[in-house]
Amino acid sequence: MIVRELDLDLDAFEGPFDLLLTLVLKDELDLRELDVAGIVLAFLERLAEREELDLEACGEFLVLIAALLELKARGLFPDEAAELADLEPEAAAEELARRLAEYRRMKDAAAWLRERLASEGDRFFRLGPAPLAAKVETPLAPQDPEQLARVIRLLAVEPPQVSLEHMALRFPPVLQFLERFRAVLRRRSRFDFDGEVGRLPRIEQAVAFLALLELRRSGEIRIDQAAPFAPIRVARAREENSNRDERTVAWNLRSA
Amino acid sequence: MEPPLRLIAGNPLDQLARTLEALLVVASAPLPVEELAAAADDDPARVEAALGLVAERYREGRSGVVLEHVAGGWAFRASREAAVACARLFERPAQRNLSPAAMETLAIVAYLGPCSRPDIARIRGVAADSAVAGLVERGLIAEAGRDDAAGAIRYRTTPLFERVFGLESLSQLPRLDDLGTDAEEIRGRLDAVAEKRTA
Numbered sequence: 001m002i003v004r005e006l007d008l009d010l011d012a013f014e015g016p017f018d019l020l021l022t023l024v025l026k027d028e029l030d031l032r033e034l035d036v037a038g039i040v041l042a043f044l045e046r047l048a049e050r051e052e053l054d055l056e057a058c059g060e061f062l063v064l065i066a067a068l069l070e071l072k073a074r075g076l077f078p079d080e081a082a083e084l085a086d087l088e089p090e091a092a093a094e095e096l097a098r099r100l101a102e103y104r105r106m107k108d109a110a111a112w113l114r115e116r117l118a119s120e121g122d123r124f125f126r127l128g129p130a131p132l133a134a135k136v137e138t139p140l141a142p143q144d145p146e147q148l149a150r151v152i153r154l155l156a157v158e159p160p161q162v163s164l165e166h167m168a169l170r171f172p173p174v175l176q177f178l179e180r181f182r183a184v185l186r187r188r189s190r191f192d193f194d195g196e197v198g199r200l201p202r203i204e205q206a207v208a209f210l211a212l213l214e215l216r217r218s219g220e221i222r223i224d225q226a227a228p229f230a231p232i233r234v235a236r237a238r239e240e241n242s243n244r245d246e247r248t249v250a251w252n253l254r255s256a
Numbered sequence: 257m258e259p260p261l262r263l264i265a266g267n268p269l270d271q272l273a274r275t276l277e278a279l280l281v282v283a284s285a286p287l288p289v290e291e292l293a294a295a296a297d298d299d300p301a302r303v304e305a306a307l308g309l310v311a312e313r314y315r316e317g318r319s320g321v322v323l324e325h326v327a328g329g330w331a332f333r334a335s336r337e338a339a340v341a342c343a344r345l346f347e348r349p350a351q352r353n354l355s356p357a358a359m360e361t362l363a364i365v366a367y368l369g370p371c372s373r374p375d376i377a378r379i380r381g382v383a384a385d386s387a388v389a390g391l392v393e394r395g396l397i398a399e400a401g402r403d404d405a406a407g408a409i410r411y412r413t414t415p416l417f418e419r420v421f422g423l424e425s426l427s428q429l430p431r432l433d434d435l436g437t438d439a440e441e442i443r444g445r446l447d448a449v450a451e452k453r454t455a
Binding site: 030032033035076077094097099101105106107112114116117119120121122123124127 | 324331332333334336338339342343346352354356359360362363364366367377378379380381382383385386416419420421422423429430432435440441443
C-alpha cells in the first residue's frame with residue numbers, strides 16, 4: 001500500500017494525498033482549512049479493507065500526518081503553541097480536556113440548532129428589507145451656490161451650430177446630361193460614354209449614367225458594351241422613334 | 257381594570273388592535289412592543305393588551321396568518337398547516353440549508369458572540385473564514401465591531417437568525433452547561449486511554 005496514493009475526498013481538497021502534500025508545501029492550500037481527521041479516516045478505511053497490517057505504510061502515514069498536524073497547529077495558534085509547550089504534562093492534559101469539552105458543547109449546540117431548524121421548517125414568513133430602517137443619508141460637503149450657478153450657466157449656453165455643408169451631396173440635374181448627350185448625337189451618330197464623361201467627378205458620372213439609361217428607355221439611343229467593364233458605346237437610334245419619344249422623356253425628366 | 261382578551265363589539269382596544277394589525281402587515285421584520293406603541297401613538301401596556309386580542313384572532317388553527325412573538329418582537333407568519341402550499345410557492349430559503357461547519361460556527365457565534373474568526377477557529381480547530389462568510393451572506397450573523405486587542409472583526413447573530421430558528425431571544429437557547437460532556441469526564445477518558453497504552 002502506498003500512502004502517497006491514498007485518495008482523499010475532503011471539504012477543502014479532493015485528490016491523492018501526494019498532491020495534497022505538494023500543495024501544502026507550496027502554500028497553495030491553506031492547511032487551516034483542512035480537516036486532518038478526514039485524512040486519518042480515509043487512511044483507516046483503506047487499512048481496514050486489507051487483511052494484513054501494512055506496518056511500513058502505517059509508519060509513513062504517522063510521520064506525514066504528525067508533520068501536517070504540527071504545521072496546522074502552528075498556523076492556527078501561532079502564540080498559544082508556545083503557551084501549551086510550556087505547560088507541564090498534567091496541566092497540558094487539563095487544558096486539552098478543557099478545550100475538547102468546549103468544542104463538544106458547541107457541537108451539541110449545533111446539533112440542537114439543527115433539530116430546531118428542522119422542527120421550525122414549516123414556519124414561513126416574509127423576508128425583506130426592514131421598512132423602518134433609518135434611511136442612509138449621504139452627507140454632502142458644503143457647497144457654494146455661486147459656483148453651482150456658474151456651472152449651470154455653462155451648461156445652459158446654446159451650443160454653436162455645427163455646419164454640415166461639407167456633407168451634402170450635390171447632384172447636377174439629369175436634364176443637363178440628357179441635353180448634352182442629345183447635342184453630341186446631333187453632331188455624331190455614336191460616341192464613347194467614358195470618353196465623354198471620364199474627366200467629370202464621380203457623382204456627375206453617375207448622374208450622366210442615369211441620363212444614359214433614361215435615353216435608352218425612351219428609345220433615343222442604343223447602348224453596346226462588349227464585356228463587363230468594357231467601354232460603353234452609345235449610338236443614335238433609328239430616326240422614326242425619336243420624335244414620338246420626345247414627349248415621354250419630357251415628363252420623365254427629373255433631377256436626381 | 258381587567259385586561260379584555262375576548263373580542264367583543266365595542267371593545268375599547270378594538271381600534272388599537274386594528275391599527276396594530278395594519279402595522280404588522282406592512283412590517284417585514286418583527287416589531288417590538290415599544291416600536292408598535294410609538295407608531296400607534298399609544299401606551300405600551302395598552303398595546304400589549306391589544307396584541308393579546310390580535311394574537312387570539314390570528315392563532316394556529318384559526319387563521320392562515322399567525323401572530324407570533326419572535327426575535328424580540330411581534331410578526332405575522334403563515335400558519336403551519338399552509339406550510340406545504342407555501343413551500344410550493346417559494347424555493348427553500350438559503351437560511352435553512354446549512355452545512356455542519358456552518359451550523360457549528362453559528363452555534364459558537366450564538367453562544368459566545370460577539371466573537372472573531374480566530375475565536376471560532378480556536379474552538380473548532382479549523383479556520384472559519386468560509387463558514388463565517390457564508391453565514392454573513394445568509395444574513396444569519398453580522399459584524400459587531402472589532403476585537404480590542406487584535407482588531408479582528410467580531411460577529412454576532414442577527415434578528416433573522418432568531419426568526420429563522422423560531423426563538424423569542426437568544427435566552428431561549430439551551431444552557432451551555434446542560435450541553436456536551438463535562439471536562440472532567442473527558443479528562444477521565446483521556447487518562448483511561450493513556451493508561452491502556454502504557455499497560
